[in-house]
Structure formats: C-alpha cells, structure tokens
Amino acid sequence: MTVTTLTRQDVVDFLYTEAKILDEWRLMEWPALFTDDGTYTVPPLGDPEADPTKSLFISHDNRARLQERAERLLKKEAHVEYPHSTTVHNYNNILVSNLDSDVITVECNFTIHRTKREVMDTFIGKHTYELVLQNGELKIKSKKVVLHLDSLRPHGKISLIL
Amino acid sequence: MDQFIRDNVEKSEFLVNRSVFTDREMLARERAEIFNKCWLFIGHDTEIAELGDYKRKKVGGRNLLFVRSQDGEIRALFNTCPHRGALIARENEGNSRVFRCFYHAWSFKNDGELVGMPGKDGFPEDFNAEGTKNMKAVKRVENYRGFVFVNFDEDAISLDEYLGNAKEYIDLVVDQSEYGLEAQGGVQEYSVRANWKLLAENSVDLYHGMPTHKTYFDIKQAQDPELKNVKLEGEGVELDNGHAVIEYIAPWGRPVAQWTPIWDDELKQDMERMKVKLADRYGEERADRIANYNRNIVIFPNLVINDIMAVTARTFYPTSPGYMEVSGYSLAPKGEEETHRMARNDNFLEFLGPGGFATPDDNEALELCQEAYNNNEEVEWNDISKGMVRGAGNAMATDEVQMRNFWRQYNARIQESLNKEKEVAQR
Ligand code: FES
Ligand SMILES: [Fe+2]
Numbered sequence: 001m002t003v004t005t006l007t008r009q010d011v012v013d014f015l016y017t018e019a020k021i022l023d024e025w026r027l028m029e030w031p032a033l034f035t036d037d038g039t040y041t042v043p044p045l046g047d048p049e050a051d052p053t054k055s056l057f058i059s060h061d062n063r064a065r066l067q068e069r070a071e072r073l074l075k076k077e078a079h080v081e082y083p084h085s086t087t088v089h090n091y092n093n094i095l096v097s098n099l100d101s102d103v104i105t106v107e108c109n110f111t112i113h114r115t116k117r118e119v120m121d122t123f124i125g126k127h128t129y130e131l132v133l134q135n136g137e138l139k140i141k142s143k144k145v146v147l148h149l150d151s152l153r154p155h156g157k158i159s160l161i162l
Numbered sequence: 163m164d165q166f167i168r169d170n171v172e173k174s175e176f177l178v179n180r181s182v183f184t185d186r187e188m189l190a191r192e193r194a195e196i197f198n199k200c201w202l203f204i205g206h207d208t209e210i211a212e213l214g215d216y217k218r219k220k221v222g223g224r225n226l227l228f229v230r231s232q233d234g235e236i237r238a239l240f241n242t243c244p245h246r247g248a249l250i251a252r253e254n255e256g257n258s259r260v261f262r263c264f265y266h267a268w269s270f271k272n273d274g275e276l277v278g279m280p281g282k283d284g285f286p287e288d289f290n291a292e293g294t295k296n297m298k299a300v301k302r303v304e305n306y307r308g309f310v311f312v313n314f315d316e317d318a319i320s321l322d323e324y325l326g327n328a329k330e331y332i333d334l335v336v337d338q339s340e341y342g343l344e345a346q347g348g349v350q351e352y353s354v355r356a357n358w359k360l361l362a363e364n365s366v367d368l369y370h371g372m373p374t375h376k377t378y379f380d381i382k383q384a385q386d387p388e389l390k391n392v393k394l395e396g397e398g399v400e401l402d403n404g405h406a407v408i409e410y411i412a413p414w415g416r417p418v419a420q421w422t423p424i425w426d427d428e429l430k431q432d433m434e435r436m437k438v439k440l441a442d443r444y445g446e447e448r449a450d451r452i453a454n455y456n457r458n459i460v461i462f463p464n465l466v467i468n469d470i471m472a473v474t475a476r477t478f479y480p481t482s483p484g485y486m487e488v489s490g491y492s493l494a495p496k497g498e499e500e501t502h503r504m505a506r507n508d509n510f511l512e513f514l515g516p517g518g519f520a521t522p523d524d525n526e527a528l529e530l531c532q533e534a535y536n537n538n539e540e541v542e543w544n545d546i547s548k549g550m551v552r553g554a555g556n557a558m559a560t561d562e563v564q565m566r567n568f569w570r571q572y573n574a575r576i577q578e579s580l581n582k583e584k585e586v587a588q589r
Contacts, residue, residue: 042517043348044347044348044350045348045351046254047347047348050347050348052504052507053500053503053504053507054346054347055346055347055348056346056347056348056349056350056492056507056510056511056515057348057507057511057515058350058511058515058516058517059511059515059517059518060507060508060511065508065512068381068519069519072377072378072380072381072519075376075377075380077376077377077380078377078523079374079523079526079527080522080523080525080526117529117533119355151351151352152350152351152352152353152516153351153352153353153487154353154355154485155352155353156352156353156354156355156488156516156525157352157516157517157521157522157525158516158517158522159522159525159526
C-alpha cells in the first residue's frame with residue numbers, strides 16, 4: 001500500500017483487521033497497530049468531551065499503557081479473561097474523512113459482544129480513529145471509544161479491548 | 163438457620179454461613195434492619211457546590227435528589243411527585259431553582275415547596291397549608307468533612323457518634339489537602355453479579371492482593387524494581403459500630419506525597435515540597451502517615467473509602483442476593499495541579515477503575531464465589547479466621563479482623579430483629 005493508492009477500502013480493511021486481531025486474541029499484534037505516540041481512550045459515560053484532569057475516564061492509555069493492557073490480558077493471572085471470553089467486534093457505518101491529508105479521520109459505530117460462563121455482555125458506541133501513514137502502512141494515532149451506555153450495568157467491567 | 167456466624171475465639175475460628183449470600187428473606191431483613199437504619203453515604207458536598215445544583219442518587223433503594231437548595235442547605239428530597247407519584251427530576255444532574263413534574267405540571271422550589279399548579283381553582287384555598295403537598299425530604303441528613311450521609315431512621319444516633327473512632331481515619335484522608343477534597347466528574351457506575359457483602363469484604367482484604375492482582379504488581383514492578391522490597395505490611399483495626407480499617411505501607415506511588423520512578427523529576431521535587439508542608443502542618447509522624455501509608459476503610463454497611471494509589475469512595479447496593487449496583491467516586495485535593503492530577507487519575511484508572519488492571523479481577527473473584535454458592539446445601543461455611551491466632555489487637559493488615567468486625571455488627575443487627583420476632587411469637 002502506498003500513499004498515492006490509498007482508498008477508502010484500505011481504511012476499512014485496516015479496521016476489520018484490528019477487529020479480527022482482537023477477536024482472535026492475537027493481542028500482541030494490537031499495540032503494533034499504533035504509532036509510538038498513539039493513544040487509546042474511553043471517556044466517562046455520557047461525557048465524551050470530558051477533561052481527564054476533572055473527570056474519571058474508563059481508560060486513558062498512552063502507547064506504553066496500551067501495550068501493558070494487551071500484555072496483561074494474555075496472562076493466565078488476568079483472571080477475568082481466563083479462560084478467554086469469546087468476543088465479536090462488529091464495526092458499522094464507517095465514515096472516512098480527509099483520505100488525502102496527513103491525518104485520516106474515521107468514525108464508525110461498534111457493537112461488541114462478550115460471552116463467558118453463559119452470560120453475554122454487549123457494548124455499543126462509536127469509535128473515532130485518527131490514522132496516519134507510516135512507511136506506507138496505516139497506523140493508529142488515536143482511538144477514542146465513546147460508549148453509548150447509561151452505565152456499565154449489567155456489564156460491571158470492561159475486561160477486554162473495545 | 164438462626165446462627166449466621168460462628169465466632170470461636172478459643173479455637174481461633176470464625177465462620178460465616180453462606181446462606182446470607184443467597185437467601186431472599188435475608189435480603190429483606192437486611193433492607194429493614196441495615197439499610198433502613200444505618201447512615202448511608204449519598205455523595206460528597208462538592209458534587210453540588212453551587213446553589214441549585216442537584217444530582218439524582220439511588221440510596222438504600224430510594225430515588226433521591228441530592229440538592230443544594232437556594233437557602234444554601236443540602237437536602238435529600240424523595241424524587242417523587244406528591245400528586246400522583248411521577249419521578250420529578252429526569253436529568254441525572256443539573257442546576258435549577260425549581261423542579262417541575264411533567265405529568266400535570268406541578269412545580270416545586272428546590273427545597274421541595276409546592277409553588278405552582280395549573281387549574282388552581284379546582285383546589286381549596288388552603289390546599290397545601292400543612293405542607294403535605296411539598297416534595298418530601300429525608301429528615302436526617304448529616305455531613306462529616308464533606309461526606310454527606312442520610313439515614314431513613316428518624317431516631318438514629320448522630321452521624322458523628324455513628325462514625326465514632328472511624329473519624330480518625332477519614333481525617334487522615336481529608337487532611338492530605340489544605341483546601342479539602344473534591345469529587346471529580348465521571349462517577350463510575352457498574353455492577354457485580356455477586357452479593358453486596360462480598361464487596362465490603364473485598365475492599366478491606368489485603369490477603370487477596372498478590373494472588374488476585376499479580377498482573378498489576380507485575381506492571382508496577384517493571385516500572386520500579388525497588389518495589390520488590392516493599393511488602394504489604396501494616397495493621398488491621400476494628401472500629402466502632404462495625405467499621406474497620408487496614409493501614410499499611412504503600413507499595414506504589416501516592417499523589418500525596420510518595421514519588422515513583424515512572425513520574426518525572428519535577429513531580430519528585432513537588433512531592434518533597436508537599437511532604438515538608440505536611441510536616442509543618444501536622445508534624446513528622448502524621449505527615450508520614452498521610453503520605454506513605456494506605457488506608458482502606460469500610461464504614462458499615464456499604465461505604466468504602468480507600469486511600470491507596472488514589473482516593474475512592476464506593477457504595478454498593480443489592481438489587482437481588484446475587485447482584486449489586488456499585489458507584490465509585492474519585493476524590494482529589496481541591497485545586498490540585500494538573501500534572502499531579504494526571505498522575506493521580508492514571509493511578510486510579512489502572513487499579514480502581516472498572517476498565518483497569520485490577521478491579522475486573524476482583525469482580526471475577528466475587529462472581530466466582532457467588533456462582534459456587536449453589537453448593538450451599540452441602541458446603542455451608544466461609545472461613546474468616548486469618549489472624550485470630552495472633553490475639554486481639556495484633557492483627558496484620560493481611561489478616562481478616564476487619565471482616566470479622568463487619569460480620570459481628572451484621573450478625574448483631576440481624577439477631578436483634580430475629581429475637582424481637584421470637585418474643586412477639588411467644589407472647
Ligand atoms: S403526578 Fe406530578 S403533577 Fe401530577
Ligand atoms: Fe482487589
């Protein structure tokens with residue numbers, strides 16, 4: 001893939017690849033999708049524009065912490081995900097903006113199902129990505145996850161990467 | 163079953179009958195004897211800082227409005243219309259002088275007084291002379307250093323008396339700021355598919371720290387090799403009225419004021435300055451306690467104040483024996499500098515948040531307990547004896563004295579009601 005031939009389909013394929021990596025628990029490949037200064041944030045429910053110095057986020061990861069998140073989840077002692085739950089990440093309503101500028105913005109709705117011990121939790125919301133081209137490859141500069149839930153009930157937790 | 167605990171000091175054995183986690187009748191009794199009679203945390207006074215600020219709260223199974231009325235008073239109004247009952251405030255929070263019920267458009271001042279109703283001519287002149295058509299307020303609302311509690315029992319002892327010697331520990335939390343603490347936005351509302359009492363235990367259970375949270379400590383140790391030398395050491399203390407605390411040395415960075423190598427050097431210098439200021443204010447010993455020790459406090463029945471890598475207040479209410487609703491607050495010094503606040507909030511999210519590296523594993527542990535209580539017929543008792551062999555007053559933070567204190571209070575309240583019923587039955 002090179003700069004001149006980048007199409008909307010390339011961006012969509014990139015997103016689907018991320019979803020597949022997460023669903024297949026190939027989590028060591030996930031941080032590698034980010035730039036060195038990449039971020040992964042989940043703002044508080046109902047307050048997507050919150051200020052992280054005034055409000056509690058659900059996650060507010062720099063590149064180092066999102067790496068730790070992925071590594072942790074692969075350990076047997078990440079009890080909540082051992083044995084691994086089954087997840088399905090679905091991305092829909094994908095809108096790609098400014099394909100030909102330095103930073104490509106992508107918005108999509110998501111539905112993520114998680115099943116474990118005969119219980120299913122469903123997370124819904126909107127992802128906003130900032131993507132850049134690095135050495136001819138797409139990378140995530142930021143991924144912001146806005147959950148469209150009133151509260152984390154009955155889920156009780158977010159133990160997987162949204 | 164009328165013996166819910168077995169407390170055998172001679173044998174150093176303390177047992178809790180597992181039926182208390184699964185039995186519906188027990189939940190009804192808890193509602194009547196515990197949640198209707200104890201002081202319950204409703205929120206922090208900084209959540210409603212300005213006149214007219216309000217928040218909806220669910221406390222002890224009620225729908226309340228936590229409001230700072232125009233007269234400056236903090237009130238807890240029952241969020242239900244005196245007319246036909248509709249929920250009056252539908253927004254989760256806001257600022258308003260009046261609340262208006264949309265059903266027939268009655269309106270109320272933010273102290274609850276009825277001030278408007280369409281079609282007045284259909285009602286007598288002195289319709290609300292006795293105030294019976296005002297929004298009803300919880301009679302007992304008291305505040306300790308910003309922590310506001312309600313009590314649905316009008317005859318309850320004062321909050322001050324109820325907190326008793328637990329105040330010493332709340333003071334240590336609040337005194338880390340010269341200007342007081344404030345509640346941050348983004349209260350975390352989640353749930354656990356387990357009995358509420360399991361979270362009261364878990365929040366003051368240092369014994370589970372290493373095995374349950376190994377992945378968190380792996381990350382912290384990679385950031386700070388020195389950490390390997392710090393053991394989770396300290397004491398467990400039983401306090402008045404079923405409250406309890408563990409106080410132990412901090413094996414992680416504390417935003418007031420213990421530095422850790424992932425934070426930059428500027429922060430280190432700031433923290434040293436903070437520490438000096440604390441010592442000026444309180445003396446070396448208390449300053450050391452504030453900065454370098456952690457406190458996990460449980461205020462009976464369902465408030466936990468953890469002053470650990472950040473400060474959290476948590477409440478949790480049962481909706482059924484196997485399900486609780488949790489609200490987690492973050493408290494921080496008013497006017498804290500941005501870099502410190504970010505260090506604090508990163509700490510909070512990593513450990514305490516429902517999307518962090520620790521809380522989901524607690525959640526899992528509690529759910530596994532609850533799931534296995536379907537064996538209660540045959541396997542009846544939980545063991546909470548750790549540290550009893552050391553004798554009274556010698557408990558370590560990793561012992562279970564704090565839980566035994568919770569259970570003794572729990573048992574006393576439940577037994578009292580059972581005894582009363584027996585007396586009535588015998589008459
Ligand atoms: S129910 Fe509120 S005005 Fe009628
Ligand atoms: Fe824990």
